[in-house]
Amino acid sequence: MSSPREKVEITVGYRSLGGQPDRLEKRTVDPEAGDAPPWDANTKMQHVGGDHSRVDGFAKATGRAKYTFDVTFPGMLQAMILRSPVARGKLTGLELDDARKMPGIGAVIALKEIGSQVRFVGDAVAAVAGSNLNLVRDALEKIRAAYDAESHIVDYLQSPDAPLLASDGEIDAEWPAEPEIEAALAAGKTSHAATYRTEVQTHSSLESHGHVARWDGNDLEVWASTQATFGVRGELSRALQARGLDVGSVTVHAEFVGGGFGSKFGAGVEGLACCLLAREADAPVKLMLDRFEEHTTTGNRPSALMQARAALDEKGVFTAWDWRSFGGCGFNKSGGRVAFPEYYVGKAKTRNKHQDIAADTDPARSMRAPGHPQGFFGAELFLDELAAKAGIDPLELRLRNDDTVIRRDQWQFGAAQFGWQQGRAIQNDPKARYWRGVGLASARWFQLGNAGRPPHGITCRIHQDGTVESRSGAQDIGTGLKTVLTLLTAEELGIEPKLVKATTGHTGDPSGPGSGGSTTTPSLAPAVRHAAFLAKQQLVELAAKHLGVPVGEVTCGNGTVGKGTAQLPWAEACKLIGPNPIEARGQRFNNYREPPFHRGVCGAQFAEVQVDSWTGLVKVTRMLGIQDCGRVIAKKLAESQVLGAMIQGVSYAVHEQRIMDHASGRMLNGDFLRYKIAGSVDLPELRCIMHSIDNGHDNVGAAGLGEPPSVAAPAAIANAVFHAIGVPVRHLPLTPDKVLAAIAKRKA
């Protein structure tokens, strides 16, 4: 930090959502030397936060957008992977020659050595490339693989490491002794204990994992359906070199990506296989997984078993919170950790223990807000049960315990918008077929972006013809990075967004983060602004020289460059640029050293359900989400992400579960016929309200939005079902069998 920093006073916080006071504060920050000056709550925006459309919407809607799945080359071969049919054992034989000899087959490679372990049904054994998939499928049948199968466990609850469950679903094991927690529990007036469960959810990205690989000598070009272009580049380069291949350059492209949700950070065995096949066949190769492979070999949100016990004092404030959880993981016994909303229990004595349990299935991977939908389901439903015992309204219980000012405002505003009081006043006729109920739940995330190591960058170019490029090597997985680049650049330069062309997803451009944990926008937005800010300075210098005025007095905005009455329209100013465009590389600096307004984001969601008491079918009829994400950059896109997360929440709450065949170890519903995800007929009446907050942590102040809106929905729905039927269903998904069993229990 040798360069001098200039202190800047800014206004952070937010204006009232309605009903509560403005929460605005002055703050002094010291941006690093050379950074663009911070935007704050008083900055007037032309484009940022407005109703602009997605810049690649036309390309996507007309089918012109080329995803990895759509990339093709003359002479390109297609490829598939031979998968293990046994869940656990040893590969004892692998005969590839018959497949190799088939006409039209270009390459056959082994992906596992004879004698090595097979870890799950779907473990990759060999791969084949041929002129079309029908031929490749024929060739896979000619491969003879033999296995020594061992006994397996695909249900983590059958593992010797798992705790026993009593017939009522409760964990049947003593809590570890700890006098302090016992004392805190005893100090409460109302106490409660219960066990909760969730099932495995697959990411179900619609574009499956896959790659197209093309070698030119030792130079490799790869098209990847990925959330991390640079991650894939690094992984492939390392893996190919580890196999003794002489690798020159490796370039990765991911201009359009058909969803990822946390499953697409690496090249994986399928990416390596694609590159090896292309090398051996001396032809471009495309290897895209089919739907069964996508469900069974590319990770999942693991299942969870959770038990809570807690107590409230006479004021309805927590005195104790005791929590233990178990994650139902794949063979690598990792990734099953769950999170709970600890902001409710800040003053209580708390304990939190977690244990991952292995099963012979494919490993868990991060999935949209890892650990949160499952943990929040358990914790928020537990809260509602406790509230019922204590005779406190669920909203009131949260207001008494939630220590976050932002979310308290969101609770109160949301409750008024949703009609919470009216909803809770519903009296269901026990003889009626349909029962209604409402529920709520909270959300949080912690992502304000990071600088990266070395720092992320963005290229901004201003051309002689007045057009501008903003380029990032990071990927737009549908969250709208291209639109973010466009709007921020247009805002900084004071021009119309249509003059800006944003390009993402090519590793030839400056590096950016993998799109996980809601990092992409907050990590890149300040660099986008910085790049445009630096390019603008160069243009201002040209204009100042041309106009004969001091550089320091020239401004750039509203489509003109100049000083006072001496203004050049943008197009005229750009004509001063020579044949080489102005080019600037923006950098992502560290977040300011001063604390942000809030270290993360908050959200609150409300749900209304209708339960068919005859069939047990849960229909989510209405939902409201209040969500902040720091500064909102592209309003329509931000809303889409929140609405989409709510629908995913409906899907997780009422439909989704991986069903395993215990005998064969194979997923029984590895398709979209029997693995059900929410469709158009499941759609509730949805509403979301974006809550824009100036956090004052960098020159833009954006926070992550990918994960937070998917945290609360399943919990809010489970709470609404509890309200509707009067008994909690403590096991997701809320399928008719469980709902009917719960209703029967109440009647009994």
Place this chain on the structure above:
Amino acid sequence: MTAPHDPPDGPRRSGFSRRSFLKGSAAASVAGAGLVAATEPLAPRKPETYGPGEHEIKLRVNGQDRLVKVETRTTLLDALRDGLDLTGAKKICDRGSCGGCTVLVEGETVNSCLMLAMDAVGHDLQTVESLGENDPLIESFVHCDALQCGFCTPGMVMSSLACLNHRGQPTKTQMAHDLSGNLCRCGTYGRVMEAIERTAKSGKPAGKAGGR
């Protein structure tokens, strides 16, 4: 005859539907009977032999006759994508359960992964590539942000187009019904319905403005 999950307020569609196609192909033992039987007289046909291996067929796609090499087992989806480089229709499940590959055959939505390319010979096929940027439906999809990752979107557009063509001013229930074969993981359903509604209200005919 009304299928149990048809919306009560919706008219039955004319011609063949995915449902009648499935019934037809299940009932018929003659190869390729499903669709051809719906439009051709039931006269005995000259026996023809194809395969093994590829042969050339003529498909009428977006008003143009296109020659493409297929095997007897090649699906219409693979013929469009791999043979004609029309990659708007997506391969997502390849089992008729997601709608990502939806194209219109004689104006009706069909999962092109469930139809053999040879069965599409002699029929008018419309793919998403026929819709240009000026098409009111495309314009509405973009305006309403009825897409995120965009992978399901071409299929959604084609089902939306059929919905508009058949119903004119569809209700929400009818839209939900007509989109029920199209899965979206990002969760764009609500905004797709808004796009359909906006197009219907515009009064401009969708699917007519020329794309490619």
